[in-house]
Amino acid sequence: MRQPDPPRRRKPHRIKRSKPVLSIPELPLFLGQLRDERELTRRVASETTTISEPYLIQLENGKRHPKPETLDLIVAGYGLTTAQARHAHELLAAPLPLRDIASYRRYLEETPALTDHLTDLGEQHVPAMYLDPLSNVLAVNKPMTLALPGLEDVGNLAIYWFRPIAQQLFPDWPTQADYIVGRLKAGMGRYRTALQARKLLRSLGKSPEFATRWLSSTRIAYNWETSDHIRWRNPSTGEEKLVSVHRAEISEKAVMIMYSAYVNRHINGPG
Structure with a gap:
């Protein structure tokens, strides 16, 4: 007489955890x-x-x-x-309204003192640029375009930082990338209902390096410590130099951030 098949052992039920998704700070x-x-x-x-x-x-x-x-x-x-x-x-607190990029640029055009300052720094060979709260590039001087080639074409410093070229220019790239993410979280927290913020986060989310940092860290950054130097590699010569970065927030009718960079000393030669 045929023996009945032994009862099948059920596999233990596993709880499927939802995959973390990039989201605007709340x-x-x-x-x-x-x-x-x-x-x-x-x-x-x-x-x-x-x-x-x-x-x-x-x-x-x-x-x-x-x-x-x-x-x-x-x-x-x-x-x-x-x-x-x-x-x-x-x-x-309630989220703040965010102006569009065009209105920021119009404000710059209507405020000659700001654009003149950018030009003056350029004549002193000091790279400088204006950004909006979400790191969109509003204006750059010539030394900055030479220091960060292709930045104007990309149009956003955060997106630029997670492109291969930025990793080539900055030997300590991970440290600066952490700051960029922390700074962007601060900006997006203020303007968290802005459509521009959601579009930017979707674009940046395509980078695994960015996504990992965004999901795993609670670091928030507002100001760059001027005592912290950045190692920068000259794209033309390959020489590494120490650079101190200065950040200034401009709050006259429009909130903009100005970054200027001062080359301190030479580190080593190319190669």
């Missing part, structure tokens, strides 16, 4: 990322911040919005940096 997501980065359970996070666990869950799910003083408890409890704390409060 406060609930940022709070969850901060807690995850510190490897805190919600219970421990509750004890650290003196905020109830159910309320923390609602904050991370976006079902409740904290008061500024509640957010300050999280800032202190998680030990956030000054930049992270500022970013969190900007995400709590």
Whole structure:
């Protein structure tokens, strides 16, 4: 008599986790990322911040919005940096409207002092440029076009930084790439409802190097420390030089950022 087949063993059910996707900064997501980065359970996070666990869950799910003083408890409890704390409060506040690139450029044309300053720096062989809050290139002088060949054609410093040419120009590229991502998160947090921000993020998301940094880090950057020097390789000669970068925010009717670079000293020869 034929024996019945043994019952099939069912494979254990595996929970499929959704793949992280690039998204514009929002406060609930940022709070969850901060807690995850510190490897805190919600219970421990509750004890650290003196905020109830159910309320923390609602904050991370976006079902409740904290008061500024509640957010300050999280800032202190998680030990956030000054930049992270500022970013969190900007995400709590209403998003700012973002002007289009054409209006920024018109403002530059109507403000000769700004364009004259760019020209003056160029005559002193100082690379300089104006950017909007999302790193779109508004104007550059000749030394900057020589220092960063192809930047004007790309039209955006963040996109340019994740092109192969930037990795060739900057031997310490990963460090500067981290700053670029942190700076862009700060900008997109302020203008998070702007259509330009979503388009830019989709474009940058095509770069695995960018996507990894965007998803894995909670670093936020506003200012470049002038004491931090960048190693830059001259595209014409191959010589490496130390460069100090100066950043200035211009807030007269339009928020623009000016970057200027000062070559300090020669490091080595080509090759």
